Amino acid sequence: MAGDARTDWVLRVLGVQVGGAAAARPFDEAAFRRKFAKALQSWRDTSEEVEAQLNVLRQALLKTTDKDLHKIAEVGLNGLTGTRKVGLQTALRELAGASGPAVITLAQKAVSAAQEYRGWVESNEKVKACDAYPHITTPIGPTLGRALGELADALTI
Amino acid sequence: MSHAATKETVSPAEEAWYETMKQAFGAGKGTTTGGPPAHGLTDRRLATLRQTFDYVRTQSPETAIRPLQNIASELAVGELVATESGGKVPPDAAAFKREVDTELAGLKSKAAGIVAGHVSAWQTGIDQLPAARTDATPREKSARALAIQKLVATIESGVARDAYMLQQVGATSDALDVVAAMAASLKEEYKSLVPKRTTSAPPTKLPAATKPQIKGNLTDEQRQQLDNSMKATQALMGADKKTDTPEVDKEVELIGQGINAARAKEAMKRLKTWVAVKEEYREMAKRDTDAAKAFMAEMWWFRRMTVDGTMNELQKKFDFIWGSVGSDNPESDYDLTIRTHPAKPTDKVRWDYQIVQIANEELSKDYGGAPPGILFDCNLYAEAIAAPQELTEEQKRDPAITAMGAMKEQGQDVGALMKLRRFMEWDEYEEYKIEMLKGIADPEDRALVLRQFEEADSLYFIARAEQLRKAAEQNPDEDQRKKELAELAAIPMTPEGQKKLAAMAEHLEHDDARSMAANNAIYVEKLTGVRELEDQYNRATDPKEKAGLLARLKSLQADATFFAAEAYHSEGPLQHVVKAGQSSRLEVEGDGKTYTAEEKARAIEAKKQEKLAALSANQMLQSFNENLGDLLKDLRHYASEPFPGLGFYRSSKYIERLCDAAAVIAPKLPETVQGPFRALKIGGKAPADVQRAVAGLVDIRGEKTGFAEGPGGPAGSEQEKQAYAIEEMAKIFPGVVTLPDLGKVLTMFGRQVNALVRNAITAGMKAQDDNPYFPKPTAT
Numbered sequence: 008m009a010g011d012a013r014t015d016w017v018l019r020v021l022g023v024q025v026g027g028a029a030a031a032r033p034f035d036e037a038a039f040r041r042k043f044a045k046a047l048q049s050w051r052d053t054s055e056e057v058e059a060q061l062n063v064l065r066q067a068l069l070k071t072t073d074k075d076l077h078k079i080a081e082v083g084l085n086g087l088t089g090t091r092k093v094g095l096q097t098a099l100r101e102l103a104g105a106s107g108p109a110v111i112t113l114a115q116k117a118v119s120a121a122q123e124y125r126g127w128v129e130s131n132e133k134v135k136a137c138d139a140y141p142h143i144t145t146p147i148g149p150t151l152g153r154a155l156g157e158l159a160d161a162l163t164i
Numbered sequence: 165m166s167h168a169a170t171k172e173t174v175s176p177a178e179e180a181w182y183e184t185m186k187q188a189f190g191a192g193k194g195t196t197t198g199g200p201p202a203h204g205l206t207d208r209r210l211a212t213l214r215q216t217f218d219y220v221r222t223q224s225p226e227t228a229i230r231p232l233q234n235i236a237s238e239l240a241v242g243e244l245v246a247t248e249s250g251g252k253v254p255p256d257a258a259a260f261k262r263e264v265d266t267e268l269a270g271l272k273s274k275a276a277g278i279v280a281g282h283v284s285a286w287q288t289g290i291d292q293l294p295a296a297r298t299d300a301t302p303r304e305k306s307a308r309a310l311a312i313q314k315l316v317a318t319i320e321s322g323v324a325r326d327a328y329m330l331q332q333v334g335a336t337s338d339a340l341d342v343v344a345a346m347a348a349s350l351k352e353e354y355k356s357l358v359p360k361r362t363t364s365a366p367p368t369k370l371p372a373a374t375k376p377q378i379k380g381n382l383t384d385e386q387r388q389q390l391d392n393s394m395k396a397t398q399a400l401m402g403a404d405k406k407t408d409t410p411e412v413d414k415e416v417e418l419i420g421q422g423i424n425a426a427r428a429k430e431a432m433k434r435l436k437t438w439v440a441v442k443e444e445y446r447e448m449a450k451r452d453t454d455a456a457k458a459f460m461a462e463m464w465w466f467r468r469m470t471v472d473g474t475m476n477e478l479q480k481k482f483d484f485i486w487g488s489v490g491s492d493n494p495e496s497d498y499d500l501t502i503r504t505h506p507a508k509p510t511d512k513v514r515w516d517y518q519i520v521q522i523a524n525e526e527l528s529k530d531y532g533g534a535p536p537g538i539l540f541d542c543n544l545y546a547e548a549i550a551a552p553q554e555l556t557e558e559q560k561r562d563p564a565i566t567a568m569g570a571m572k573e574q575g576q577d578v579g580a581l582m583k584l585r586r587f588m589e590w591d592e593y594e595e596y597k598i599e600m601l602k603g604i605a606d607p608e609d610r611a612l613v614l615r616q617f618e619e620a621d622s623l624y625f626i627a628r629a630e631q632l633r634k635a636a637e638q639n640p641d642e643d644q645r646k647k648e649l650a651e652l653a654a655i656p657m658t659p660e661g662q663k664k665l666a667a668m669a670e671h672l673e674h675d676d677a678r679s680m681a682a683n684n685a686i687y688v689e690k691l692t693g694v695r696e697l698e699d700q701y702n703r704a705t706d707p708k709e710k711a712g713l714l715a716r717l718k719s720l721q722a723d724a725t726f727f728a729a730e731a732y733h734s735e736g737p738l739q740h741v742v743k744a745g746q747s748s749r750l751e752v753e754g755d756g757k758t759y760t761a762e763e764k765a766r767a768i769e770a771k772k773q774e775k776l777a778a779l780s781a782n783q784m785l786q787s788f789n790e791n792l793g794d795l796l797k798d799l800r801h802y803a804s805e806p807f808p809g810l811g812f813y814r815s816s817k818y819i820e821r822l823c824d825a826a827a828v829i830a831p832k833l834p835e836t837v838q839g840p841f842r843a844l845k846i847g848g849k850a851p852a853d854v855q856r857a858v859a860g861l862v863d864i865r866g867e868k869t870g871f872a873e874g875p876g877g878p879a880g881s882e883q884e885k886q887a888y889a890i891e892e893m894a895k896i897f898p899g900v901v902t903l904p905d906l907g908k909v910l911t912m913f914g915r916q917v918n919a920l921v922r923n924a925i926t927a928g929m930k931a932q933d934d935n936p937y938f939p940k941p942t943a944t
Contacts, residue, residue, distance in 0.1 A: 067178070068185070075191035076182055083189045096244055100237070105602050108840055108918060112605035136188035141177040 023115065034164065036110055043114075046161035053154035059089070060145040064137055089132055091124040095155075101163075111164055118159045125155035179624035205242040205257050213238065217264060221685050222663055223272050225278050226325035227591040229332060232271065234598055236264045272333040279326045283339040286322065289315050290346055296353070309357040310352050310806035312336065316903040318802075319347040326718075351901055358807050361887040366868035367860070376461030378422040390418040397472075399754010401487030402747045404503055412476040419469040428466035430458075433531060437676075438467075440498075440543035467540045471498060474526045481825060482506035482513055497541040505548045505695075516546035517691035522927035524684060535680045545728050547738075561843040571783050574616060575715065579722025579733035580786035581620035582627070584914075585795035586726075587800060590666070593621065596915060603919025613922050625662060627726045628669040635672055635682035690724030699910050736779070736786025741821060741830070744775035780831040785918070788825035791818045792914045799903045809886025811903045812893045827915060833924050844916050847897040847909040857896045861889055 062082050068080035098117040105113050128134055129152040138146045174182075185191075213235050220235070234639040239253075239261040246253045293315065294308045324342045330337055341633045378387065394417040400407050435441050441463050448456035475486050485503040500523075502516040513519065523544055527536040536542045587594050591865075597617045606608045629652075638646035652668075655661040671703070672679050674754050696718060701713040725733045732738045748771035752764060759767060795818035802811030823846070830838050846854050864885050871884040893900055 071174075071182065071184070073186075075186055075353055079191065081191045093244060097241055100241060101607070104237075105605070106599075107603045107607040107916065109603045109919070116605075116779070124321075133188045136184045137182075139184050140181055141175065 030036040031099060034111060036106075039110065039164065041113070042100065042161050046158050050099075050154055050158045056145050057147055057151055060143070060147060060150075061137070063142075063144075064140055067142075080147075082133075087137070091120070091127050095120040096120065097123050114162045114164055118162045121155045121162070122145075125152050125159070128152055128155070182521065184815065195328040205239070205253065210257055210260065214260060216618075217260075217267075217663060218725075219774065223770040225274065225281070226322070226329045228868050229268075229271060229325075229329045230596050230598060232264065232268050233332065236261075236268050239264060257693060258408055268942035270601050271329075275329050275333045275334055276337070279337050279340055282326055283320055283337070283343050286315075286319050286343050287346075289318070290343075290350070291336045291341070293350075294616060304358055306806040309354055310804075312354045313806065313808075313902055314803075316347050316351050316354065317358070319343060320904070323347070358890050359809070359883060359887045361884060361891060362624065363884065367864055367871055367885075367888060370867055370870050371543065376464050376591070378419070378461065378465055382418065382422040386418055386421070388414060390422070393418070395754060398750050399437075399866050399873045402750020402754060404485065404487070404747070406485045407476070407479065409476055409480050412472055412479075416469050416473040419465050423462045423465045423469070425469065429530070431463065432466065432539065436531065436534060437538050438439060439676075445700060456714065467498060468543065471500070471527065471540060471542055474523060475500065478519060478523060478526070480520060481512075483508040484516070484519060486519075487493055491738070496702045498544065499543045499545065499548040501545045503547055503802075515695040516548040517688050517695065520544045520691075521688050534677055535684050537680045537684070538677050543728070547724075548714045563833040575719030575722055576736065577616050577726065578623065578719070579622045579780065579787040580736060581617060582624050582722075582726055582792045584727060584762075584796070585620050585624045587793050587796040592911075593617075596911060600915040600918050600922075601611065603916065606786070606923070608921065613753055623723065623726075625665065627676055627723075629665055630686055631667065631670060631679070631727070632668055634679050634686050638678070638681055638685065660725075664737070687724055687727040690720070690727060692703075694720045694724055733792060734783075734786040737790040737821075739779050739783055739826060741791075743757065744772045744779070748775065774827050779832075781829050781921060784829040784832065785921050785925070786826050788917060789914070790831065791822040792910060793823060794818045795822065795910060796799055799907045803903055806892070807890065808901070809889040812906065813861045813865045813885060813889040815903075815906070816865055816889075819858045820855055820862050822910070822914075823851040824856075826851045829856070829917075829921060837920075837924050841917075841920055844913065844920065846913040849896070853894060857892070859893055864888065 065080045065084055068076040068084075071077070095117065098113065098120045102110065102113040102117050129148050131148070132149045138148050213356070216231060217235055220231045236657060239257070242257065243253050243261060252258070295310050295341070296302065298306060300308070323340060326337070326340055330340070378390065382390065393411050396411055397407050397415065431444075432441070435444060441460075445456050445460040445463075448459055463567045476485075479486065485501055487503060488498060488500045489912055502519045502523075506513055506519065513522065522534055527542070528534055528539065531539055536544065588596065597614070601610055601614060604613055631847045632652055633649070636645060636652060638644040639648060657662055672682075694717065697713060697717050703719055704710045704713055715928070722733050732741070749768050751771060752759070757767075795815050798815040798818065799811055802814060803806075805811060826841075826844070830841050833841055842850075849857075860869070871881045872887070884919050893906070897906070902910060
């Protein structure tokens with residue numbers, strides 16, 4: 008295996024950063040866990056705010072007699088964040104349950120999931136449509152985007 | 165277009181927004197849900213979770229909570245995946261999830277009461293300990309020590325589980341803290357009760373020739389001839405070569421002249437087991453040390469003469485290779501392996517296991533049919549190895565062939581894990597698995613490792629059921645036989661049934677002779693299947709078919725080996741400990757060259773390293789796990805001793821071997837992974853340091869060193885050995901006071917090694933159906 012590929016393999020599989028300043032700096036798992044717990048709480052708070060906003064949108068759609076809008080309210084909004092949110096939630100759950108070197112790998116995975124989710128939520132047409140609601144108080148795209156950025160920063164080792 | 169709001173007036177802005185939403189969500193195009201639901205819970209996985217759940221419910225709450233949470237968590241993720249993608253989990257999965265959540269909630273609500281009950285029981289146990297009098301006799305002190313040791317082990321593990329349970333429900337218990345403090349205080353008292361050394365000098369070197377001196381009518385020249393003859397035979401055995409039958413005849417004849425064989429045979433008929441022979445020796449030693457030593461030496465030589473003589477006659481008849489690479493130490497067993505199938509087969513004897521069967525019968529026939537493992541502490545193994553497959557470079561790249569290779573690796577891994585499972589309680593194994601899996605980052609790798617652990621657990625239960633059935637079938641009392649078979653047939657296929665089966669199997673294990681006779685019979689039956697498959701393998705010409713047969717062959721072999729007494733279940737430890745370790749010594753000793761002690765040590769080490777270099781990381785992990793399993797077996801075996809010294813030095817061999825396995829694994833991992841692996845510690849110490857530190861214990865175990873007998877005879881020397889072992893262990897691991905303490909430290913190391921190594925090597929164990937065949941769908 009060539010040097011770069013090997014370094015990449017080690018980082019990906021074992022979560023160990025080889026070479027450079029990161030290698031010289033020992034990983035403080037306890038400190039990371041504290042930071043992680045705080046970031047997780049903040050992310051949950053934001054998720055709840057967004058969920059409340061989605062409920063407002065759901066009610067707005069359900070007050071019509073249009074079947075398509077009802078379907079969006081009942082099904083479409085539930086699946087709005089699609090596999091990205093699932094990917095992030097799973098990564099966060101795995102990270103919470105891990106210990107040792109796996110924490111570093113799983114933190115990397117969670118950061119990637121958060122970044123990917125952020126990129127998507129800030130550019131998705133469905134999210135933009137939701138945010139176009141005339142009485143919006145918590146715009147979904149920017150709110151989630153900012154929270155996801157903060158989460159990714161907090162999880163970066 | 166109006167959306168006909170019914171309750172409120174809709175503004176033009178809202179009207180426009182409705183339209184935007186319909187366009188964005190593709191209303192009317194059937195795409196509003198954003199794709200099909202997915203939940204990742206396959207029927208197979210759900211069935212496994214259900215099975216585990218059913219079993220877990222029969223366990224005590226503090227044991228059940230961890231696996232229950234794991235199941236709940238997996239189901240919760242499945243549900244999350246489903247709902248987030250706009251779907252639902254199947255109704256049966258949803259019902260199952262509700263059931264698990266209810267069970268968990270019920271358990272949590274009862275947690276405080278459960279803990280209070282435990283604390284009360286433990287406090288009663290403390291109150292009922294034998295009295296601690298200052299003028300207690302040694303016997304009374306031993307009784308108190310044994311009771312403390314058992315109670316403290318129960319309280320410590322119980323407190324850990326209860327504390328975990330309380331932590332999960334956000335509660336604390338002052339009473340639990342109090343009882344934990346009481347256990348700590350008892351442990352301090354236990355430390356003061358353990359025997360102290362009566363001398364201060366280190367153990368002294370014992371004569372290198374560990375086999376007992378042969379007495380009787382042999383001249384010095386004949387003794388030398390016997391020694392040379394045995395060395396020559398051992399060298400051939402060490403090199404996996406055929407022994408020279410005239411040479412073995414000469415050895416048997418000389419032993420016959422050197423001992424009173426008729427007297428020894430009578431003693432064997434009277435005593436019936438090797439354990440009883442050793443017991444007789446100890447009893448005699450209390451009265452007359454010299455007479456006891458002479459008795460033990462005669463029995464040792466008689467065993468050698470009987471076993472070697474029998475094997476030599478069979479070799480003349482059927483022409484095969486057999487051997488032993490064990491130690492000459494009088495305390496050691498004398499295990500033999502049949503390494504090839506007969507070169508002169510008959511209609512009835514074609515395979516190695518049939519020779520094992522005949523040898524077992526021959527060795528037992530004069531002693532009422534007791535298996536040789538019981539009679540002489542001599543176990544026979546059928547180990548003829550199928551010729552390795554030679555593959556071209558193109559064939560090596562063939563996905564079907566690599567998949568078969570992966571399956572072979574999986575089979576061997578499961579075999580090694582069965583050894584761990586065998587010597588762990590169910591909850592210990594479950595906790596080991598859950599905690600180890602946390603260290604594996606890749607979900608696919610984690611799923612595969614989980615499957616390996618679960619398969620080992622299932623196979624373990626199946627094996628236990630087979631043992632019980634065979635033992636019942638072999639019962640000579642017809643009424644009892646029928647009763648036992650009926651009892652087995654009535655065991656329901658339920659978790660309660662599984663628990664009953666485990667209890668019955670444990671009971672059977674206490675009856676050494678019955679248990680061994682059943683195991684021997686199953687071993688031979690299983691090997692019949694293995695050899696039939698080997699026949700197919702030898703006849704096959706298609707490389708893919710050959711690779712497939714080899715994979716099945718290796719798995720079946722591991723399955724059979726479960727029933728071989730005290731055997732390794734997988735290839736790894738056989739290659740590491742036996743072939744590289746013990747055989748290298750015998751090969752060098754018998755190569756006809758003259759060495760100084762240093763040169764000999766170097767030559768043995770070079771040969772060993774050459775063999776170790778050829779082994780894979782997976783094989784070394786098998787060796788690590790099996791030696792950990794053997795260590796746990798020893799710790800369990802010696803748990804009934806009041807003090808831990810005996811268990812410390814008896815198990816030291818396995819500590820040394822598992823440290824060695826770890827050292828050999830390190831360079832086999834990708835170069836850059838070696839740092840984290842080498843940073844792993846056992847109880848705060850580097851494995852290499854632990855390996856060096858236990859060498860003194862391994863030496864007294866192997867009787868390379870020891871203590872002068874003094875007025876107490878061998879018993880006094882034994883007491884000093886145990887006190888030395890306790891003192892040494894306290895230096896190596898200051899926190900280790902009891903055998904369970906030692907088990908905890910090494911089990912923790914085992915978890916870390918498995919997590920790290922499996923992160924690196926699991927890819928090589930993935931068969932085609934473990935790797936995604938279709939690329940993952942791109943997220944929408």
